[in-house]
Structure formats: structure tokens, C-alpha cells
Amino acid sequence: MDKREYQWAWLMVLPVLVLVAFSAVIPLMTVVNYSLQDILGRSAFFVGAEWFEETLNNSRLQAALMRQFAFSFTILAIQIPLGIGIALLMPKRGWQASAVLILITMPLLVPWNVVGSMWQIFTRGDIGLAGFIIRELGYDYNITANAVDAWVTIIIMDIWHWTPLVALLCYSGLRSIPEAYFQAARIDRASKWATFRYIQLPKLTNVLVIAVLLRFMHSFMIYAEPFVLTGGGPGSSTTFLSQSLATMAIAQQDLGPSAAFSITYFLIILAVSYVFYVTIMNMQKEKAAQQGAGGAE
Amino acid sequence: MSAGASRESSGLRRSLLALYLFFTLLPIYWLLNMSLKTNQEILGTFSLWPEALNLHAYLRILTDPSWYMGYVNSLTYVFMNMTISILVALPAAYAFSRFRFIGDKHLFFWLLTNLMAPPAVFLLPYFQLYYSVGLFDTHIAVALAHCLFNIPLAVWILEGFMSSVPKEVDETAYIDGYSFPAFFVKIFIPMIRSGIGVTLFFLFMFSWVELLLARILTATEAQPIGAIMTRTSTASGVDWATLSAAGILTIVPGLLVVYFVRNHIAKGFALGRT
């Protein structure tokens, strides 16, 4: 790379390091400490790896993990293509561009538990628009009793909530492409698909990295929206990992087991995200190497 | 491609976009509709719009301190967090985008891992930590807690913006005799103005919408609006109108922020060298 080596750059990073370490390292250490002990009020007993053994063999948590993966990959598979599509459809300039931008961003600015309340109101059979209409059409729609209804509703809610983020990032990425590229493509009589594949998509790589990683991480930690909308039910059909954890940590006050669960949870996210990150960085490196070999200055 | 076909496809594009916008706005409209009705009307009849505009719920929220202070509290810690995050993230992002130093890549990934830490993991230690340093139930506690994910995000986005500024800009400035701080403030920051605008938008957004941490770190003095809203559901039923009005009001500050940064977003950013 063309970066200069400069060890004093550490000083510029130091404030970030201190602040984030205060918020991240101290609590993380505490969680590790909790995870090996049985804590009752003021006294703590060392129990070794017992909580980990319990957590890993807890079938409820295993089921929540499977649901979590199913949920995260479903919404990624829908939101990323949909977001790119919306970004391609958005007007490029003028007041329409501003108006569409502002309207599309709205769901992102709603606090997460309000998103839950909003969709709860929207889908209720008695006072909700969606719930009422679907029932009028003759389908017995009920998210508190039917697991499939609850699942579909949560996925639609998440699409409503988060597709704007993908669309916003992609829109900005698309807007950064100089007009000259499109003129060249028009002169070459490139098809729409070819223009997308060879001009627009490559420019979107960096913003898509952010979009995919952010969407994966946030969907993997989803808590407030399903908690308010379905409470994790019916049964435990929409109980995701964060909610299981919050139940253990807050409602049941099981510090040790919930700490062990936290660490396992974090390790899973860490591994998946690292694989994502490395794969994407490697793809970019290879691309850069190809370009470097092709167009040596 | 003929002009007719182009007009046809542009018509199709418009309708598809309109369809998506309709989907986006429908739940929000419904919330607005609820907020303008009385509770009797909400539970009594099903109608697509309110019979008469009823601003009772809004008046109640905007005149009762125990309600509107929730918005003030939320905005206070959000702006504190934005200030802290952007100030420390700017130099750090510059360092990551311009220099190589020992551990730079690992440090960057470590920062990203903090975006991945589920807040639920940290709830109890956070409570204990802020309680023991005497910051419990203050705005700064929430602002600092939100730094956990907002600083890494700011560094990540700003690094992308800075990397798209050619290095020659820096070098020319040094040749012209600028010191580093003068260059950074007078030349570099104006060049990435859009980037700062976009970053501030994301910082606002993620701090404004997060509630799990904000709720556990506050009791009465710094309670966010999201926590106050739970008051609407009581043993005698849910006060749908007030809940809806409070919900609608949570969107307003964000809309103002988007309005200010809309041109920066529309200007486009590719984040880094593509």
C-alpha cells in the first residue's frame, strides 16, 4: 500500500482507544469474571466451566440460535437486493431526490421499541390497518397465536425498518459515480445489466461491505422490536438470542449463566463477522492487484 | 433505445418506487391517524382517518414536564455523544487512512467488534460500572455508553471518506508551509464536510434509537422518552392515542437532521478508493 509508516499515529488513535476501552474492555472483563462464578448477592463461588457446559447444552438456547441464523440470513437475502433496487430507482436530482430521501429515511429514525409499538398497532386485528384488512379478506391473521404469522410479520417489519439503510448507502455510492462513465457506457451501447454489473456494482463494493456487516450485526442482536411486537411468542417461536439473554440476565438475575451465554454469543458473532470481513477485504485486495497489474502507472 | 420505451420504463420505475414509499409510509400514517383520534374512537370504530382532528394527546405531551423532559433528556445525551464521537474519531480516522503503524489493522477490526457486541451482553456490568463511578442516571453516562458503538462507526465511515481524498492534497499543503493542525482544520475538514455531515447523521440515528442501554443507565433524571412511553400501558388498558402521539414525536428530531444532511447524502460517497 502507499501508506506511510508513522508510529506516532498511535497518538491520534489514543483517545478513541481509551474511550472505547472504558466502554468495552472493563465490562467484557467483568462478564468473563461472572461467567466462571456463582454469584448470590455479595458472595461468589468459583464454579469453573459449569455455566458454559450448561449453556451449550441448553436446548432452548440452541433453538434460539438456529432461529437467529434463519432470521439474519433471511433478512439479508431480502434487504440487500431490495436496497440496491430501491437505490437504483431513486431520482437523481432536484426536489424529488430530497423528498424521496427524507421519506425513505423515516423508519431508521424511529426508536426501536417504538418500531415495535408501531407495528403492534398496525397489525392488531381490532385497531390495526393491516390486521383489520387481512381479516376482512378472510384470513384469520393472528400474530399472538400463529407462529407463521408472527414470523412473517417480524420479517416484514425488519424489511420496513432496515431496507432504507441499505438503500441510503447504495444511493450515495451510486451518486459518487462520475456521469462520464455512463456516457461512455451509452456510446458503447452497453446493456442496462452490463452497466450495472461493470460500472455501478464495483463502485458499490465499499458501501455494501458496511451495509452487509451492519445489517448482519444488528439483525443478530435484534431485541426491542420483536420483544414489543410479539414478546417472543407465540410460545418461543420468535424468541431470538438477545431476548433469551435479557430474560436470563434481568428477569431471572442468573448472572453466571447469562455471562457464559454472553461470551458464547459474542464469540459466534465475532467468528462470523471475521469471516465476512476477511473474505471481503481479500476480494478487494485481489481486485486492486488486478487493476495494478492491468493499468500500471 | 427509443424515446417511447425510455418513457415507459421511467413510468415503471416511478410506480415501483411509489409502491415502496407507500409501504414505508403506511405504518407511520396509521400511527399518525391513531394519535389524532380519541381512545374511544380508536376502540369504537374502524376508520381510515380521524373524524375530527384531536390534538389532545400532543398537547398533553408538550405541556407535561414529565413527558417532554423525556425528549429533552434523549436529545441531550444524543448530542453529547455526537460531539464526543466526532471529536475523537476525526484524528483516529485520519491516522487509519494515511499511516501504517503497528497493530493498525487489528486495532481497526477490534473497533469493529464493538459494533458487534450485543448491548444485552453488557447490561449488568454497565450498570455496575457507571454506578461505581457515580455517573448513574446522568446524561453523560448514556453518552459514554453509546460511544461503544458510535465511535467505531464514526471511525469506519470517516476513514472511508478520508481515503477518497488524494494524498497529494496533504503533501501540497505541507510544501505550502501548513503545520499539521492548521492543515487539518483549514483544508482537510472542509474537504470532507459531506463526510462529517453523513457521519453525524449516523451517530444521531444510532444513539437516538438505542434504548436498552439508555434505559438501564437512567432512573428519573435522565430518563429517555422511550422509557417514559411505557407509562401509557397501565392495568386499566393502553392509552393508544398518547402512545401514538409520543411515537410520532420521536420521528420529528430525526427528520430535521435528515433535512440538514440530505444534500451531503445526495452528493454521493463511495467510501475509500474504488
Add this chain to the structure above:
Amino acid sequence: MEWMVWTLPTALFFGVIATGLLGMTIWEVVSPTIERKGFLPISTTRGDRFFIGLLTSAYIHLVVVGFTDISLWLALGVSIVWMAILMRWG
């Protein structure tokens, strides 16, 4: 600090990690790493291999604790050997 409920094993654990990081930094200052391709599918620096080693070791421990009755000391031993292999040939 009392609320952090430190115990000897966790203190040792963090001590080892901190020493490891410090050691890696000193090693890096003394002789800077060269990115190379080993048996791992990507080319890595020394620090990358160290991180991958720690993460996989954590998983080795989890598997042993959760799904077998093998002693944790054995998992620790396997992890150390694995770490050495990774640092040398990874």
C-alpha cells in the same frame, strides 16, 4: 473494583492475553512481520495468525466443555500446540 468479582483464573487469563499482545508488539518492533501464505486460505501477518489462533482456541475450549467429558487441561494443551502450528506454518 469489587463489583468486577475478580478471581485468580480470570486474572491469569487476562494477564496471559495482555502479555501476549505486549510480546507481539515488541516482536513487531524488533522484526517487522512479512505477510505470507501458509496453509490458511488467506495470506496472513503474524498478528492475524495470533488472532485466528486465539479465536479457534476459544472454540476448541467451548466444544470440549460443551460436548465432551475430556478434561479442560487437555483442551488447553491442544490449543497451545495448535497455536504453535498456526504461528509457524499458518
